[in-house]
Amino acid sequence: MTLYESMFLLDNAVVRESWNKAKSAVTDTLEKHGAKVRTIRRWDERKLAYSIKNKKRGTFALCYYEMGTENIAPMRREFDLSDRVMRYLILRTDEVPATELELHQAEAAPDFAVPAPPPDDLVEPEMGPIGQGDDEGSPQEIMVPDLDEVGGDDGDRPRGKKNEGKPSTEA
Amino acid sequence: MASSRRPALPPINKSSCEDHIPNYKDTDHLRKFLTAHGQILSRKRTGYCAQCQKALKQGIKRARHMGLLPFVG
Numbered sequence: 001m002t003l004y005e006s007m008f009l010l011d012n013a014v015v016r017e018s019w020n021k022a023k024s025a026v027t028d029t030l031e032k033h034g035a036k037v038r039t040i041r042r043w044d045e046r047k048l049a050y051s052i053k054n055k056k057r058g059t060f061a062l063c064y065y066e067m068g069t070e071n072i073a074p075m076r077r078e079f080d081l082s083d084r085v086m087r088y089l090i091l092r093t094d095e096v097p098a099t100e101l102e103l104h105q106a107e108a109a110p111d112f113a114v115p116a117p118p119p120d121d122l123v124e125p126e127m128g129p130i131g132q133g134d135d136e137g138s139p140q141e142i143m144v145p146d147l148d149e150v151g152g153d154d155g156d157r158p159r160g161k162k163n164e165g166k167p168s169t170e171a
Numbered sequence: 172m173a174s175s176r177r178p179a180l181p182p183i184n185k186s187s188c189e190d191h192i193p194n195y196k197d198t199d200h201l202r203k204f205l206t207a208h209g210q211i212l213s214r215k216r217t218g219y220c221a222q223c224q225k226a227l228k229q230g231i232k233r234a235r236h237m238g239l240l241p242f243v244g
Contacts, residue, residue, distance in 0.1 A: 007195075007237055043196075048238035058238065062196075087237055089195070 001036070001066040002092060007043065008061045008079075009052065009087035012117040015045070015059045019114040025084040026061055033075040035067040038096050039104035045117050052086050057121035064096045182218025192226045195233035198240060204231065209241040 043062040193200040234240040
């Protein structure tokens with residue numbers, strides 16, 4: 001059995017329902033693959049540096065557990081397919097820090113309440129910088145006459161060239 | 172002939188680098204070792220030894236994977 005440290009990025013939608021439900025998304029999978037969970041706690045809820053699965057915010061859970069090395073690969077596959085776990089990081093470690101044990105016990109206390117995540121975790125569907133700068137109506141108005149003009153010019157050009165070319169060959 | 176090279180900026184880490192190597196959870200500390208565009212600073216700028224720079228790089232890359240630090244910008 002090897003001691004591992006893992007961080008999981010959990011979907012705020014699940015955390016909003018219940019922190020225990022979100023935590024069980026991790027612990028159930030770990031225990032299914034034969035892990036002995038030493039500590040698990042809410043590390044932080046913060047804004048992400050870049051959007052992941054169309055989410056701007058996420059809740060991080062930090063977990064220490066013992067597990068056989070042969071079970072890591074099937075566990076990774078399960079986390080890859082999970083909707084509730086957006087990202088995970090599995091690292092081997094030597095010992096569980098004393099502060100982690102304290103914080104884990106503090107979270108297990110009955111009066112511990114997890115603050116609800118803020119509501120703005122979804123990425124708003126926006127147009128690119130070109131769409132933001134211009135009004136919605138104006139590009140359509142410009143595009144339609146432009147296409148007609150371009151089509152008209154193209155139609156005239158070959159005819160003009162042909163007419164110009166013919167006299168030169170005849171002469 | 173005068174050299175056109177700009178003088179090197181002083182290293183960020185003034186003390187011994189082995190005192191504290193930030194891991195992926197120390198995002199505020201790690202952010203000091205990134206440029207405005209999110210690139211990892213060189214050893215010349217960080218003042219770290221090769222071993223510590225490698226640990227720093229690993230920490231930044233782990234934090235980037237978890238969405239704690241940006242890849243770009």
